Each structure stands twice: as C-alpha cells, then as structure tokens.
Amino acid sequence: MTEFFTEVPEPIRYAGPDSDDPLKFRWYDADRMVGDRTMAEHLRIAVCYWHSFSWPGNDVFGDGGFDRPWLDPALEPMAAARTKMAAAFEFFEKLGAPFFCFHDHDIAPEGTTFAEESANLEAMVEEAAAHMERTGVRLLWGTARLFWHPRYMAGAATNPNPEVFARAAAQVRNCLEATHRLGGANYVLWGGREGYDTLLNTDVGRELDQLGRFLTLVVEHKHAIGFDGTILIEPKPQEPVKHQYDHDSQTVHAFLQRYGLDGEVKVNIEVNHATLSGHDFAHEVAVAAAAGIFGSVDANRGDDRLGWDTDQFPNSVDQMALGVYEILRAGGFTTGGFNFDTKLRRQSIDRTDLFHGHIGGIDTLARSLLVAQAMLADGALADLRSARYGGWDGDLGRAIMAGERSLADLHRLVAGNEVDPAPRSGRQEALENVVNRYIERVR
C-alpha cells in the first residue's frame, strides 16, 4: 500500500505536557486511568471521513487547495474511493483513533442510478471491513447523505413529494445495513434539509408528521435486522435551510415523545450546533441527559461571532471542560463518543495539517476530561448544588413533588405562616473561580 502521510512515519505517541513536539500528544495518554476508565474508553475518539478526506477545501467563494490526490475528477471513481480509503485508514491508525464515522457517499461514489449507488456502497463496505479487520479501527457511526443531491433540495423525509421520501428511505435502508455490517455502535440522522426556507410554500404540520413517520420506519428496520446500535438525531437550528425542525435537544425530545419514539432514539450533540441554537454545549448535554436522550458528541466548535457552522477543532479547555463535566455527571458515554466533525481552515493545505488539527483537538478533550473528573471526584461543585436544593428533600419539597399539595394548600400555608424565605447567594463567581483552579492545577 502506498503511504500518503509520509511526514508522519510513526503512530502519534504520548509525550507529556512539557513536550514541544507538535506530532506528540501532550495530554492524551490512551491507557491512563481516569476514574474507573481509561482515557480512550472515556473519550471514544472518532475521525470523520467527510471533511477530512472527501472535502477539497473549497468554500462558496472558491475552489479548494487541499492536497487530496484521490479527489482528482479524472480518476475512475471506484479506484479513487479505494485510494481515499487506504489514506483514511492510514490516518486513523497513525493518529491512534479507535473509531471513524462516514456518510454513504464519503466512502462510495454515488453513481448514476440507484442500482449503481447500492452496488458501489456494498463493494466499499467490504473494502472497509477488510481495513477495519487489519487495523482494529471500529465504526462509531454511519449516516446517509440526504442533503446533497438536488432531489433533496426541499428536504428528504419532509419533502412535499412522497417519491423523494421513498428514495431517501431506500438510501437509509442501505446505509443502516452497511453500518450494521460494519458493527457500528450508532446510526446518525442529521436532518440537513428537514425544515423550510419560507412558510409561503410550506405545510409545517404535514412535514413534522412525515419526519415522525420516517424515523419510525428507521427504528422498525433497525429492529428487523437486529442492529443493536443507537439511533441518533443530530440537532441543528439552521443551515443549510433557514429553519430546521430538530432545533436543539429539548425540541428533539418533544418530537420523539410526540411520535412515540422516546426510548428508541437519542441525540448526537454538536458543539457548533449548540452555539448556533443560542446555547452552550454544556447546556445541550445537561438537557439531553435530564431527558435520558444523551447519546454522542460532534466535538467541533463554532465561532461566537459567526452565525454559521465553522466546524473548527476544539482548542479551549475552559469551554470544553464544562461540557465534559456534564457528560461525566450523566455517567459518560455508552455507545457514543467524541467524533471530530471538524474542518481544517481553507489555508491549511498540507497533509500534516490534518494531524495538527486532530492532535490539538484530542489533547483539548483529554485535558478537559482530567479537569472534569477531578471536579467530580472532589465534589467541588456538587456540594453547593445539593445544598442549594436541600429543601426539596425536606417535608414540604417532598410533599409538593409527590402531588400531595394543591395550589389552595400552598396558599393556606403561605397565608397562615407568612412564608417569605430570604434569598441566598448562588455564588456564581466563587464557582467559576473553583473551575479555574482545577484548570490551572490539572496534570
């Protein structure tokens, strides 16, 4: 096999926080125990196929300049797909990433007919199975690209034309089976165009029912074929369309309940999408965990001042540690993990830039994990939180929550006893200082 990443001859190793070697991990030490699991088991790192290997670096204003020889349009598509896959697995292995993620069309050419699309996918899935067997790299999730082809311009499941719905269903059937064949831990649906650009031509009620029906079909098929991975929805408020139905975790939870899919489907939270929906990443994790639908994470961040999906590598421990803390509070990942749905900046054209981005991102997650675990183990924030809610464990709190007090009962209580509790400090600044102390100290 021809080597592609020639500047990185050896797998990336851990060298410790004092290392200045840009091709070593400073914080990610895969086998280091953090609480009851190793770092690798906690983080379950995955590399995404699409931005890393299928994207030439173009933006809406110009062509891409990335060094990706397999994207040359003059190549025979299946041969190009095989070369791309060899380079992708070389990267996964050298980075030491235990998982990868893909869309159907990232690994297999679309072809010109459905028959060709299906045959290409089948062939490339066998090729992937062989690479996985050889390298030990596993599949975190698969997904179908239901937003690229012009047939999906008005949505896939939410399209006004049922034949488009059928075509999307067929594509998902193929991709779900491919994911199952490759032992995927999850299957993701990102509703890229499930929403609308203008209400003037849109029937929102119908479209939501269609989306509920579509997801039900996916869940039924998952059970029919015995796929035991988790089905995940990836919430995003907008982009590419103006309004997307899976706006954020709380919206998705209401949607799942409405269509009877609670307990069947969880969420894949993207840091970037949280920002776009006006939330912090930690908020999205906490809300999903409270609803029992926390599944997996796309670790790529946005930019607070840009209203689009910049897909940047995470590099702020200050921000990421708070999200990882919520993940640990929720018990950590089960089938999920941290996928790097990340894009290099357009000027990062060298092969090795792909390593720099991932190494920095993985180190950010590793250090955030250490901070989060230390805060959790010491009960640094938990003590104040439980004291704050202490009243709810007392007689009054318990009786209210057990449904044993009516509005009239509470009125009687307050009127008869002049109940007027004094406010207490929420101590936000003191808590923020606690977090900073952990960030400074962790080693």
Ligand code: XLS
């Ligand atoms: C786009 C999404 C996409 C999904 C997979 O914003 O993040 O990349 O993760 O379809």
Ligand code: NI
């Ligand atoms: Ni995104």
Ligand code: NI
């Ligand atoms: Ni994503």
